[in-house]
Amino acid sequence: MVAKKPINTRTKAPTIRDVARVAKVSIGTASKALNANGRLSTETREKVKRVAAEIGYRPNDLAQSLHRSKSMTVGVITNDSFGRFSFPIFEALEERLAAEGIAVFMCNATDDPERERQHLDQLLGKRIDGLVVTARRTDNRAPIGRFAHGLPVIYVFTHADEDDAHSLLPDDEGGAYLATTHLASLGRKHIVHVTGPERFEAVRLRLKGYRRALKDNGLDEQVHHGPWSEVWGREAAAKLFSKKTQKPDALFCGNDQIARGAAEGLRDLGIQVPRDVAIVGFDNWEVITQAARPPLTSIDMNLKALGAEAGERLIAMIGGQKIRGARRMPCSLVIRQSCGSEMRNLSEV
Amino acid sequence: MVAKKPINTRTKAPTIRDVARVAKVSIGTASKALNANGRLSTETREKVKRVAAEIGYRPNDLAQSLHRSKSMTVGVITNDSFGRFSFPIFEALEERLAAEGIAVFMCNATDDPERERQHLDQLLGKRIDGLVVTARRTDNRAPIGRFAHGLPVIYVFTHADEDDAHSLLPDDEGGAYLATTHLASLGRKHIVHVTGPERFEAVRLRLKGYRRALKDNGLDEQVHHGPWSEVWGREAAAKLFSKKTQKPDALFCGNDQIARGAAEGLRDLGIQVPRDVAIVGFDNWEVITQAARPPLTSIDMNLKALGAEAGERLIAMIGGQKIRGARRMPCSLVIRQSCGSEMRNLSEV
DNA sequence: TTGAAAGCGCTAACAA
DNA sequence: TTGTTAGCGCTTTCAA
Numbered sequence: 001m002v003a004k005k006p007i008n009t010r011t012k013a014p015t016i017r018d019v020a021r022v023a024k025v026s027i028g029t030a031s032k033a034l035n036a037n038g039r040l041s042t043e044t045r046e047k048v049k050r051v052a053a054e055i056g057y058r059p060n061d062l063a064q065s066l067h068r069s070k071s072m073t074v075g076v077i078t079n080d081s082f083g084r085f086s087f088p089i090f091e092a093l094e095e096r097l098a099a100e101g102i103a104v105f106m107c108n109a110t111d112d113p114e115r116e117r118q119h120l121d122q123l124l125g126k127r128i129d130g131l132v133v134t135a136r137r138t139d140n141r142a143p144i145g146r147f148a149h150g151l152p153v154i155y156v157f158t159h160a161d162e163d164d165a166h167s168l169l170p171d172d173e174g175g176a177y178l179a180t181t182h183l184a185s186l187g188r189k190h191i192v193h194v195t196g197p198e199r200f201e202a203v204r205l206r207l208k209g210y211r212r213a214l215k216d217n218g219l220d221e222q223v224h225h226g227p228w229s230e231v232w233g234r235e236a237a238a239k240l241f242s243k244k245t246q247k248p249d250a251l252f253c254g255n256d257q258i259a260r261g262a263a264e265g266l267r268d269l270g271i272q273v274p275r276d277v278a279i280v281g282f283d284n285w286e287v288i289t290q291a292a293r294p295p296l297t298s299i300d301m302n303l304k305a306l307g308a309e310a311g312e313r314l315i316a317m318i319g320g321q322k323i324r325g326a327r328r329m330p331c332s333l334v335i336r337q338s339c340g341s342e343m344r345n346l347s348e349v
Numbered sequence: 350m351v352a353k354k355p356i357n358t359r360t361k362a363p364t365i366r367d368v369a370r371v372a373k374v375s376i377g378t379a380s381k382a383l384n385a386n387g388r389l390s391t392e393t394r395e396k397v398k399r400v401a402a403e404i405g406y407r408p409n410d411l412a413q414s415l416h417r418s419k420s421m422t423v424g425v426i427t428n429d430s431f432g433r434f435s436f437p438i439f440e441a442l443e444e445r446l447a448a449e450g451i452a453v454f455m456c457n458a459t460d461d462p463e464r465e466r467q468h469l470d471q472l473l474g475k476r477i478d479g480l481v482v483t484a485r486r487t488d489n490r491a492p493i494g495r496f497a498h499g500l501p502v503i504y505v506f507t508h509a510d511e512d513d514a515h516s517l518l519p520d521d522e523g524g525a526y527l528a529t530t531h532l533a534s535l536g537r538k539h540i541v542h543v544t545g546p547e548r549f550e551a552v553r554l555r556l557k558g559y560r561r562a563l564k565d566n567g568l569d570e571q572v573h574h575g576p577w578s579e580v581w582g583r584e585a586a587a588k589l590f591s592k593k594t595q596k597p598d599a600l601f602c603g604n605d606q607i608a609r610g611a612a613e614g615l616r617d618l619g620i621q622v623p624r625d626v627a628i629v630g631f632d633n634w635e636v637i638t639q640a641a642r643p644p645l646t647s648i649d650m651n652l653k654a655l656g657a658e659a660g661e662r663l664i665a666m667i668g669g670q671k672i673r674g675a676r677r678m679p680c681s682l683v684i685r686q687s688c689g690s691e692m693r694n695l696s697e698v
Numbered sequence: 699t700t701g702a703a704a705g706c707g708c709t710a711a712c713a714a
Numbered sequence: 715t716t717g718t719t720a721g722c723g724c725t726t727t728c729a730a
Contacts (some may be wrong), residue, residue, distance in 0.1 A: 012418070013476070016705055026717045029586070031709060041715060056498075061474040062415045063707035066722045069361070071411060073454075073475075087432035094457050098464075103471055105422075107447070107457035108440050117449075122452055124409040126422070137362055149405075230640035287608070287636070291579035291606065364723055375701045380725060389700060412723035415706050 023051040025089035034047070034059070063173045065127065074314060075105045075123035077116060077144075078137035084285070089134060089156055089307035096311030102129070113142065124148060130314045134154055138169055138199045152317035156201055159305075159326055167326045168310050172202045175331030176209030179252050179280040179299050184217040184331055186340065188250035188278055192222045194236045194262060196256025203254060206282065210252055224246070226258070233261020234268075245277045249277055250339075256281035256288040256298055263292050263338065272339035284334050294337035301331050363406045367424060372400040374433055398550055414476065424454045424472035426465060426493075429485035433634070438483055438505055438656035445660030449479070449556050450538055460492065474496060479663045481505055488550045496614060501666035505659045506652075507591035508675055515666070517659050518648035521551045524680030527559025528629040528648050531682055533566040537599035537627055540572045543611060544603025545587045551642065555631065570682045571597070575607070582610020582616075590618055598626055599688075605630035605637040612641050612687065623689035633683050650680050669679070 020030040025044060032040050033048035034057075051057075065071040080086035094104050105123060109116035122129065124187060131151055133144055141190050143162035144153055159167035181278050183191050184330035193210045196203045207223060224240075225233035233253065241247055253259035259281030273279055273294055282288060282302035306329050317323055367378040374393060381389050382397035383406075400406075414420040423446060429435035430500050454472060458465035472480065482493055484507035492511035493502055508516035532540050544561045545552045556572060563570050572587075575581035582602065590596055602608035608630030612622050622643055623626055630638060633649035644661055655678050666672055 013473075016709095027708085028710085028718070029716055032716090035709080037710095039715065045716080057474055058470070060415070060707050062411050062420060062476055063722085064408070064709080065413060065726090066411050067721070068710055072516050076455075083432045083436035087436060090455075091430055091432075091457050094455065098456070098468065098471070101471070102458075103475060105452050106425075106439075106443065107452075108443050117446065121407070122447070122450070124362075124407055125408060126452060127411055164714075172710085257636070261640070287606070291610070307428060338492075365725095366723075376724085377726080378700055381700090384725080387701065393699080409723050412706085414724090415722095418706075507721055559709070597720080668702090 002096060004048060013060070014055045015119060016057070016059070017110065017205065019052045019057050020046060020056060022055060023048045070237050071127045071129055072101055072131065073103045073105060073128050074130040074318075075107060075119075075126075075128045076132045076134065077107045077109050077119055077123075078134045078245050079106060079109050079111045079137075080114075080134065081110050085136060085157055085301075085303060086134045088303035089310070092304040092307030093129050093132060093311045094307075096308050097315070100230060100315055102315075107208070116144075120144065120148065124151070130154070130318045132314060133160070134158060135201060137202065138172070142244060154310055154314050154317065154323075164322075166313065167325045169308055169326060169328050170303075170306060171328035171330050172301075173209035173212070174203035174328070175282065175299040175301065176206035177213045177250070178209075178331060178333050179282070180210045180213035181250060182297075182339065183216070183278055183280060184213065184219060184248040184333075186250075186278060188247045189206075190222075190246060191219060191250040191252055192224070193239060193252050193254070194226070194227065194240075194258055196228045196258070198225050210226040211220075228255055228257060230257045230261035230264070233258035233263075234265035236263075237262040237265025237271050238269070238279075239267070241271060251277060251279045253279065255297060256283045256285045256292075259296050259298070259338075260288050260292040263294070263296065267293060274338055278339040280339060283296075289336060292338070295338045298334050298338045300334050303327060305329060305344060358532070359595070362409070363404045364409070367404060367509050368397060368401045368406050370395045371404060383438055387396045397585060400468050403616075407458075410513045411558045416478070420476045420478055421450055422452045422475060422477050423481065423667075424452060424468075424475075424477045425460050425480040425483065426430050426456045426468055426472075427483045428465075429483065430457060430459055431485070434485065434506055434652060435483045436648075437652035439575040441656030442481060442505075442660045443656075445657050449664055451664075465493075469493065469497065469562070475498070478667045479503070480556070481659060481663060483508070484505060486549060486551065487521070501663060503663050503666065503672075505655060513671075513673050517655055517662065517664065518563065518675060518677050519655060520677035520679050521554035521650075522558035522561070523677070524631065524648040524650065525555035525601070526562045527558075528631070529559045529681060530566070530686075531560035532550060532599040532629060532688065533562065533568060533645075534625055535599075535627060537595045538568060539571075539595060540568060540599040540600050540601055541573070541589060541597040542603070543573050543575070543582065543589075543607055545577045545607070548572050555603060577604055577606060579606045579610035582607035582612075583614035584610075586611040586614025587618070590615070590620060590662065600626060600628045602628065602630050605632045605634045605641075605645060607635050608645050608647070608687075608692070609641040612643070616642060623687055627688040629688060637695070638683075638685060644683045646688045647683050648680050651678060656677060 014031050020027045030048050033045040078086045102186050107119040131153045134156045143160040147163045155167035199252050259279050281296045281298040284298040289296040290300050365379050369376045379397050382394040427435045456468040480502045483505045490507050490509050492509040494511045505515035608628050630645045630647035633647040638645040638647050
């Protein structure tokens with residue numbers, strides 16, 4: 001009778017004990033050799049390394065973490081199921097952390113506090129060294145604090161009412177100021193703000209920046225709120241230009257979808273962009289801005305920079321540094337053809 | 350002299366030893382009590398549980414994993430930096446795995462084989478129980494195999510030439526067949542396919558489905574390749590309808606951006622959609638389909654179902670089941686206003 | 699019913 | 715220069 005091979009061919013990963021046995025040294029020596037510390041003859045060190053490579057040894061981070069009480073992992077909790085905003089942030093964050101040898105657990109909480117609790121519990125069980133909380137919209141959210149005592153937490157693209165909380169956000173107000181100032185600097189006198197629902201903090205902040213810029217330039221305001229959609233942009237354009245009153249010569253829109261809708265609405269009316277009306281959008285979402293006619297000048301929130309900075313700060317916090325308070329990172333203006341000036345790229349700061 | 354409090358307030362997480370000490374039982378007893386196994390007096394069990402809750406005890410998964418040689422984690426490696434396709438997949442995948450108590454490491458390899466190697470190495474060090482490989486486009490990719498011997502690997506939205514590989518993909522051909530058949534069933538006779546670059550496998554498969562449907566309906570084909578953009582859709586529409594030759598009465602487009610561009614192009618020419626020309630897109634990307642005029646009927650690849658199924662299968666594979674080969678999951682038709690029939694939802698199977 | 703102890707894979711302190 | 719060993723936090727077997 002022939003012995004059957006085991007069904008599960010998954011061989012156990014070699015341990016440092018295996019390395020030591022094959023290399024005919026003690027476990028301690030093998031460890032020293034592989035960790036490049038301690039005094040050891042070059043000969044032994046080389047031999048151990050060779051053996052390790054041969055048998056495909058790879059240290060078990062789990063055991064290492066247990067020993068060092070540092071897991072070299074962090075968690076990311078988001079409620080942004082579509083990922084439009086959080087994905088670029090995540091990407092840069094992950095890249096920065098990976099460079100440090102830190103791996104990232106990604107969790108989707110989809111606005112459900114119960115699922116968020118479970119995720120957090122799981123992450124704490126895995127002994128994450130830090131936590132990033134991010135979101136679909138920048139508004140304030142419930143703090144995570146009391147469940148994760150002493151764990152470094154950073155809120156990105158969202159913030160929370162928590163004493164020690166540290167958050168990193170785009171400077172919506174500054175971005176809006178930049179957009180409006182740009183329009184004013186091109187000689188536009190009647191700049192209307194067509195934006196999203198007032199319940200969004202971002203909407204209120206952008207409005208603030210718009211107002212400040214108008215004041216600085218001695219211009220009057222006109223604001224219209226609606227949903228975040230192209231349909232609303234088209235409607236707004238139609239409404240604004242059918243009236244007998246003073247017609248705008250510029251639109252600053254709360255996001256690119258509204259801006260694109262407005263551009264289309266104007267096109268339907270035979271009004272030329274940018275000759276008759278200049279338009280600036282917000283988000284610099286290329287799928288939208290590039291396809292619009294004409295391609296849209298827009299404000300970029302620099303989400304990748306936000307993510308990279310978040311990684312940087314989290315690393316510092318894990319290292320024991322105390323960082324708190326909210327920090328808003330600059331937006332920039334990306335110029336395309338909807339304002340009539342040439343292609344270039346202005347920075348807020 | 351007053352002793353200063355330590356600067357780092359991060360208290361070490363309580364261990365089972367702490368629980369045992371406070372509850373005045375042995376470590377073994379505490380473990381048994383918390384894991385609901387073994388014979389134990391209800392009294393002791395309750396006491397241990399109470400103490401554990403009081404001091405905020407949470408088992409250390411690292412230690413647990415070390416013991417069980419099961420990390421309850423899996424890795425996801427993607428090259429889809431924008432996340433348009435992989436995010437919905439990831440979301441459903443993560444949800445399915447979380448339900449099983451499995452956490453997900455997310456890694457972005459951005460098409461760089463070297464970074465992919467590093468990520469994989471890190472993941473293997475963390476002793477992941479399984480690996481998901483996903484991508485921006487469904488084409489074949491370099492196999493991951495030889496670096497991860499015996500590790501359950503599943504390719505999602507991509508595939509690889511590897512003997513034992515298991516991959517899960519959308520049925521592009523079936524989706525295209527569904528779209529084309531839908532147009533034919535509405536009485537359209539000259540259905541033109543405006544699609545993306547031929548080097549995409551998805552383009553070739555969709556073309557195949559389109560052809561099969563035409564043949565089944567006794568119709569002639571006409572195919573145009575271009576970039577995946579609205580601009581190309583507009584161009585194609587302009588070109589097709591400026592010719593003196595037979596004009597199409599339907600367009601099946603390779604993606605929603607092309608479809609939307611085509612719809613706009615027709616609009617510019619005064620051609621009515623769907624009365625004169627019916628349009629079907631592909632991807633069912635709501636940002637595009639909803640904003641188009643009229644809103645676009647489109648093929649949905651059911652990416653969430655794909656992700657959930659991938660989770661399901663990976664769990665089975667981790668459980669020791671051998672699954673291999675490629676499986677294509679059905680697409681569905683989402684009807685809006687660009688074809689002239691009422692709102693409804695058809696499934697491929 | 700409860701306690702003691704070995705062992706998961708690794709590191710670091712100490713001994714030889 | 716190399717080896718031995720305790721211990722990270724947990725589970726499980728065996729003994730009491």
